[in-house]
Amino acid sequence: MNPFPTRNDELLHAALDGEMSPEERIEFEQWLEGDVGARERFEAMQRLTSIVDDVGVVAAPPDLAAATVREISLRKTSDLRNEPSARGGSVMARKAMIGLAAAAAVVLVTFSITGYPPTGKGTEGTIGQANRYQAPQPQMSASDVKLGDTAVQEFLQSDVFDRLIKDENARKLLSDASVRAMLADTSLTQSLRDQSVSRALSDDSLKQLMANDAMREAIANDATGRAFGDAATLRALSDGATVRLLADPAVQRALRDAGVARAVNAAAQVRGASVEAAKKAANNDASMAKALRDPALMAALRNDAAASLLSNQALALKFADPAFVAALKDSAVSAALRSEALPRALAVDNVRLLVSSDAMRQAVTAGLLGRAMASEALSQALQKDAFARVLMAPRFAAALGN
Amino acid sequence: MYLDQSAEDGAAVKRCLNGDAAAFEVLVGRYQPIMFNVALRMLGNYEDARDAAQNTFVKAYEKLGTYDPERRFFSWIYRILMNECLNLRRRPATEQLVDTEAAVSDSSDADTVEAAERKRDVRQAILSLSPAYREVIVLRHFASLSYEQMSEAIGVPTKTVKSRLHTARQQLAGELAVWMHR
Numbered sequence: 001m002n003p004f005p006t007r008n009d010e011l012l013h014a015a016l017d018g019e020m021s022p023e024e025r026i027e028f029e030q031w032l033e034g035d036v037g038a039r040e041r042f043e044a045m046q047r048l049t050s051i052v053d054d055v056g057v058v059a060a061p062p063d064l065a066a067a068t069v070r071e072i073s074l075r076k077t078s079d080l081r082n083e084p085s086a087r088g089g090s091v092m093a094r095k096a097m098i099g100l101a102a103a104a105a106v107v108l109v110t111f112s113i114t115g116y117p118p119t120g121k122g123t124e125g126t127i128g129q130a131n132r133y134q135a136p137q138p139q140m141s142a143s144d145v146k147l148g149d150t151a152v153q154e155f156l157q158s159d160v161f162d163r164l165i166k167d168e169n170a171r172k173l174l175s176d177a178s179v180r181a182m183l184a185d186t187s188l189t190q191s192l193r194d195q196s197v198s199r200a201l202s203d204d205s206l207k208q209l210m211a212n213d214a215m216r217e218a219i220a221n222d223a224t225g226r227a228f229g230d231a232a233t234l235r236a237l238s239d240g241a242t243v244r245l246l247a248d249p250a251v252q253r254a255l256r257d258a259g260v261a262r263a264v265n266a267a268a269q270v271r272g273a274s275v276e277a278a279k280k281a282a283n284n285d286a287s288m289a290k291a292l293r294d295p296a297l298m299a300a301l302r303n304d305a306a307a308s309l310l311s312n313q314a315l316a317l318k319f320a321d322p323a324f325v326a327a328l329k330d331s332a333v334s335a336a337l338r339s340e341a342l343p344r345a346l347a348v349d350n351v352r353l354l355v356s357s358d359a360m361r362q363a364v365t366a367g368l369l370g371r372a373m374a375s376e377a378l379s380q381a382l383q384k385d386a387f388a389r390v391l392m393a394p395r396f397a398a399a400l401g402n
Numbered sequence: 403m404y405l406d407q408s409a410e411d412g413a414a415v416k417r418c419l420n421g422d423a424a425a426f427e428v429l430v431g432r433y434q435p436i437m438f439n440v441a442l443r444m445l446g447n448y449e450d451a452r453d454a455a456q457n458t459f460v461k462a463y464e465k466l467g468t469y470d471p472e473r474r475f476f477s478w479i480y481r482i483l484m485n486e487c488l489n490l491r492r493r494p495a496t497e498q499l500v501d502t503e504a505a506v507s508d509s510s511d512a513d514t515v516e517a518a519e520r521k522r523d524v525r526q527a528i529l530s531l532s533p534a535y536r537e538v539i540v541l542r543h544f545a546s547l548s549y550e551q552m553s554e555a556i557g558v559p560t561k562t563v564k565s566r567l568h569t570a571r572q573q574l575a576g577e578l579a580v581w582m583h584r
Contacts, residue, residue: 051520068455072426
């Protein structure tokens with residue numbers, strides 16, 4: 001392969017790219033007329049440029065311009081905020097909410113990792129649901145917050161925090177008495193002081209996550225709010241595995257995905273899920289992080305049917321199973337997740353029940369099902385009601401578990 | 403796709419520097435498609451391309467005061483984009499050069515299986531080129547830049563652009579021989 005083009009090479013590429021002068025065109029045509037090999041080369045290059053051009057351009061993400069303008073606008077706001085004249089009287093309020101926003105960020109990240117909020121038994125008693133939004137909101141003061149970590153405070157004095165306190169729903173939630181009570185818990189403050197958590201909190205991915213509309217809806221979600229006061233949540237936050245997960249770049253990238261945010265929001269509707277399962281999921285940090293790194297899984301999470309599936313409590317429990325998570329990494333399972341037929345099949349109630357069954361879990365774990373799911377024929381069959389009924393038959397389930 | 407609107411760009415930059423922030427939105431709207439597509443072909447990853455394009459505009463806004471109006475705005479912002487792409491590619495090898503377009507693009511719906519396979523192979527072949535060669539292919543085929551515009555954007559003589567294009571196409575021809583002879 002000659003890296004230095006000859007004169008004829010230059011003419012050939014100039015012809016392909018429409019960069020010829022009239023004189024060059026005459027020279028080029030004379031060359032082609034007198035050299036059969038030259039014509040063949042030119043035709044081959046024409047085919048090459050044709051198949052390259054055929055790839056075409058891709059439409060930019062529809063929200064890219066708006067997101068860019070918003071980001072720029074926030075930068076400007078941030079600049080203004082640093083000017084004394086623009087600080088006004090909001091500085092004290094901002095300080096007072098530092099800890100509250102920190103708690104919100106960490107808890108939301110934990111929910112994203114565990115797949116659902118650990119709203120276990122006893123939560124209701126701890127929080128006092130009935131009076132949650134009806135009770136007069138106590139005025140917060142700086143003394144409510146006892147956080148000393150500089151990095152955390154820097155993050156919470158960022159644009160994200162600024163947006164949070166301007167959002168009425170978020171403000172209402174963050175000023176909730178149960179959230180304030182959580183701040184008094186030493187395990188949370190220990191977690192916040194952990195350097196890994198601080199790094200995670202100051203990461204751009206997390207900032208983008210908090211700017212995500214779907215995630216903000218999750219913040220304002222009533223079910224999510226209940227989990228804020230759960231002692232088990234606090235224990236999970238102080239867990240080393242959670243801390244390591246927060247620092248994982250792959251996890252942080254996953255968290256900023258709108259599809260994941262939607263899934264988290266959907267999962268927030270789940271009631272009575274096991275707190276212990278949440279901790280178990282957090283302890284599967286390496287497997288979960290690897291699973292989240294898989295583009296196929298991310299593509300599946302963007303799918304509404306898959307998000308709906310994730311809100312299924314039984315399946316959420318399976319995500320706490322290391323073997324199940326490991327199965328997600330299986331290339332055959334990944335291929336199946338990428339198939340167009342699978343999400344449609346998952347929307348069928350019978351199939352969802354089947355996926356939640358123990359027998360199916362065992363089959364997935366064994367890798368056998370993954371290979372079967374990669375089959376286009378099975379994907380098509382899954383969409384047929386009759387086939388779904390067969391799959392639901394106890395004997396078939398038993399066979400799967402064999 | 404390339405928009406050579408130097409005069410309009412210069413005016414927008416001037417308005418922006420005079421405090422009219424909305425003027426920058428015009429530039430974002432004008433160059434967003436090309437920035438995203440160049441990033442997509444350089445990185446091979448839809449989400450990374452999105453990040454690179456967005457970060458580029460934010461950085462351009464922050465550094466707008468350093469822009470030399472004698473140069474094309476595209477050439478200036480393109481250099482910022484390439485730096486962003488380089489930063490995003492400084493990742494563990496397993497995360498690099500993963501073609502995720504098929505998973506997010508809806509264009510494959512209308513394609514035959516063979517056309518979809520061919521496009522995938524072409525995308526992979528482009529990603530397999532070294533950045534210098536990939537760059538000229540991307541700018542020529544996905545941004546429709548002339549040799550002169552490529553020369554200014556990349557910051558090399560036109561002769562070098564031609565040489566790189568020649569070598570890049572030779573390499574692509576080797577990778578895609580099976581499709582060229584169908």
